[in-house]
Amino acid sequence: MSLRIARARRARLSLFTAGTASIALLATACGGSGSGSGSTSAPKDFSYLSVTENTTVKTALTSMSKGACKPAQDALPLKVETVPQASLDQKLQLLAGQDALPVQFAAGNAPALTQQLAKSGKVADLEAELKKLGALDQLEPAAVSTIKALYGGKLEVLPYEYNIEGIFYNKKLFQENGLKTPTTWDELVSASAKLDAEGVQPFSASGQQGWPLTRLISGYLYRSLGPDALQKVADGKAKLTDPEYVKAAEEVAALGKKGYFGKGVGSIDYDTAMNQFLAGKAAMFYMGSWALANISDEKQNKVGAENVGFMPFPAVSGGKGSADQYPSNVGLGITLGAKSFDEKTGDWVSCIAKNYGSTALKDHGSISGFKVNTEVKDANEVTTQVRDTISASKQNVLWFEALFSTKATTVSQQNAAGLVSGSTSPEKFMQTVQDALAAQ
Numbered sequence: 001m002s003l004r005i006a007r008a009r010r011a012r013l014s015l016f017t018a019g020t021a022s023i024a025l026l027a028t029a030c031g032g033s034g035s036g037s038g039s040t041s042a043p044k045d046f047s048y049l050s051v052t053e054n055t056t057v058k059t060a061l062t063s064m065s066k067g068a069c070k071p072a073q074d075a076l077p078l079k080v081e082t083v084p085q086a087s088l089d090q091k092l093q094l095l096a097g098q099d100a101l102p103v104q105f106a107a108g109n110a111p112a113l114t115q116q117l118a119k120s121g122k123v124a125d126l127e128a129e130l131k132k133l134g135a136l137d138q139l140e141p142a143a144v145s146t147i148k149a150l151y152g153g154k155l156e157v158l159p160y161e162y163n164i165e166g167i168f169y170n171k172k173l174f175q176e177n178g179l180k181t182p183t184t185w186d187e188l189v190s191a192s193a194k195l196d197a198e199g200v201q202p203f204s205a206s207g208q209q210g211w212p213l214t215r216l217i218s219g220y221l222y223r224s225l226g227p228d229a230l231q232k233v234a235d236g237k238a239k240l241t242d243p244e245y246v247k248a249a250e251e252v253a254a255l256g257k258k259g260y261f262g263k264g265v266g267s268i269d270y271d272t273a274m275n276q277f278l279a280g281k282a283a284m285f286y287m288g289s290w291a292l293a294n295i296s297d298e299k300q301n302k303v304g305a306e307n308v309g310f311m312p313f314p315a316v317s318g319g320k321g322s323a324d325q326y327p328s329n330v331g332l333g334i335t336l337g338a339k340s341f342d343e344k345t346g347d348w349v350s351c352i353a354k355n356y357g358s359t360a361l362k363d364h365g366s367i368s369g370f371k372v373n374t375e376v377k378d379a380n381e382v383t384t385q386v387r388d389t390i391s392a393s394k395q396n397v398l399w400f401e402a403l404f405s406t407k408a409t410t411v412s413q414q415n416a417a418g419l420v421s422g423s424t425s426p427e428k429f430m431q432t433v434q435d436a437l438a439a440q
Contacts (some may be wrong), residue, residue: 171309183315189255208266
């Protein structure tokens with residue numbers, strides 16, 4: 001996969017929390033008129049609406065239509081349409097108002113849009129449908145957990161993409177400096193101190209984007225306070241200004257104060273941070289599994305994929321969270337219309353559930369939330385490690401801004417560099433983000 005695809009995925013991550021200003025208008029347009037292709041008759045094709053920026057899903061589906069899913073294709077031909085991601089929400093609202101949603105379509109840029117469509121009866125009950133098809137077990141439990149966390153406890157989208165987050169590290173640098181993989185926060189800080197003393201930059205991170213830094217704050221919160229730490233903030237049961245929340249910002253700020261992110265982190269963009277790590281100029285890099293595409297690229301990765309390892313965010317001593325709870329996302333989810341979900345559609349969905357995971361991994365090196373049912377040789381050991389981690393993970397958490405408003409997300413990410421550079425105190429940072437949340 002290309003760096004362009006990786007960028008598109010990052011864009012989708014930031015859009016998860018984007019506001020949809022016309023949700024109220026959508027509710028009015030949708031009414032209770034049901035879903036589907038605008039007609040009570042069975043669909044004539046397996047119409048699929050996606051975004052122009054994502055080529056993996058449509059390419060994989062096209063490939064499957066000629067192979068494993070050819071019987072489904074013969075009965076209900078695949079028909080692909082794409083729109084720019086920036087136009088997706090408007091397109092969905094227009095089609096919903098006309099009762100003309102396609103059989104399968106990319107969910108809105110924010111979970112709230114899909115939830116509104118579901119409340120209007122326009123989205124299929126995927127958990128019930130997959131159970132009927134005997135295909136629910138083809139979804140990784142961790143992916144199901146993530147979807148339900150994002151979509152109000154319901155399985156409203158299919159996991160064509162699935163990413164977990166953690167710390168990629170340079171195994172060679174760790175070995176040369178006599179370090180073992182840290183399992184606790186204290187061990188991570190100690191390892192960082194030793195690396196720094198030996199002239200090795202401990203972390204590479206993008207302060208320009210901000211979110212690679214705020215992910216460290218949420219990581220600490222989930223380990224110290226438990227997997228519901230940020231849900232409590234969203235529910236108004238806790239505030240980011242509470243002492244135990246400020247503590248997380250203090251710990252991350254301390255890493256910056258000691259210089260563990262290197263010089264000028266506030267001006268470092270995503271690509272530069274990635275290149276620093278892949279060039280061996282930093283020992284650790286907090287990132288999502290979409291980075292496997294870059295790690296597997298021999299032209300980009302100068303340290304060699306065999307020298308890259310993956311570890312979870314470490315445990316916090318006395319904390320309520322667990323190191324096997326991984327921050328995760330499903331990219332831009334894809335769902336199906338309720339009215340157009342008939343037997344032929346079911347055949348397609350069943351085939352997708354059983355074959356997409358293998359196809360995406362084999363042809364695109366892409367990890368999805370579907371199980372891989374055929375033997376596929378991974379590009380490298382770290383890809384296998386991430387896949388095994390996903391399969392073994394039973395509970396997942398979200399990221400720092402996942403439940404934030406657009407305004408709070410922007411405020412958080414724009415002030416993150418100041419937190420680690422020392423220009424913004426931990427108390428001020430958390431207060432600023434909390435004020436933005438209160439204004440939503």
